Amino acid sequence: MSTPTDFRALRNHLNTKAAQLREELPAMKGFGQLHGAAMKGGTLSLATKELIALAIAVSGRCQGCITFHTYSALKAGAKREEILDALGVAILMGGGPSMVYALEAHSALEQFEGEFKD
Numbered sequence: 001m002s003t004p005t006d007f008r009a010l011r012n013h014l015n016t017k018a019a020q021l022r023e024e025l026p027a028m029k030g031f032g033q034l035h036g037a038a039m040k041g042g043t044l045s046l047a048t049k050e051l052i053a054l055a056i057a058v059s060g061r062c063q064g065c066i067t068f069h070t071y072s073a074l075k076a077g078a079k080r081e082e083i084l085d086a087l088g089v090a091i092l093m094g095g096g097p098s099m100v101y102a103l104e105a106h107s108a109l110e111q112f113e114g115e116f117k118d
Contacts, residue, residue, distance in 0.1 A: 004107065005063065005104065005107060005108075006111075007067050007070070007071075007108040007111045007112065008111060008112070010063070010064070011068065011071060014064050014067065014068070046076040046077075047073060047076040047077045047078040047082070050069050050073035050076050050078060051073055051078055051083065051085075051086040052086070053065070053069040053072075053073075054066065054069040054070055054073055054083065054087075054090070054105060055086045055087070056090075057069050057101075057105070058087060058090035058091075058094065058098050058101045058105050059090045059093050059094035059098045059101075061094075061097060061101050063101070063104055066101060066104055066105045066108055067108055070105055070109055070112055071108070073086075074109070074112050074115070074116040075116060080109065080113060083109055084106075084109075087102040087105055087106065090105075
């Protein structure tokens with residue numbers, strides 16, 4: 001992570017590669033079903049679920065996951081302040097390494113949030 005990431009390009013790349021892998025790997029269908037089931041319905045809003053996923057992505061140090069869940073949190077209606085709060089919790093739980101990945105998530109937020117402004 002020595003150079004800034006173009007999170008839009010990364011998101012597009014990962015979506016393309018995931019589509020290719022779904023064609024070749026039947027287990028990807030199961031992962032998609034799991035994702036759909038976890039993110040729909042229930043007591044928590046979709047935005048809250050995406051904030052949880054983002055915090056886990058930061059503490060788990062997964063740049064691709066940060067990309068997807070930052071975008072999806074915004075798409076689901078999460079506000080900038082809510083995303084920043086989630087990053088604070090991720091830093092609390094993951095320490096210094098999570099702080100570095102929270103910087104990545106902050107960059108992703110800055111790149112994506114313009115797509116969801118009213």
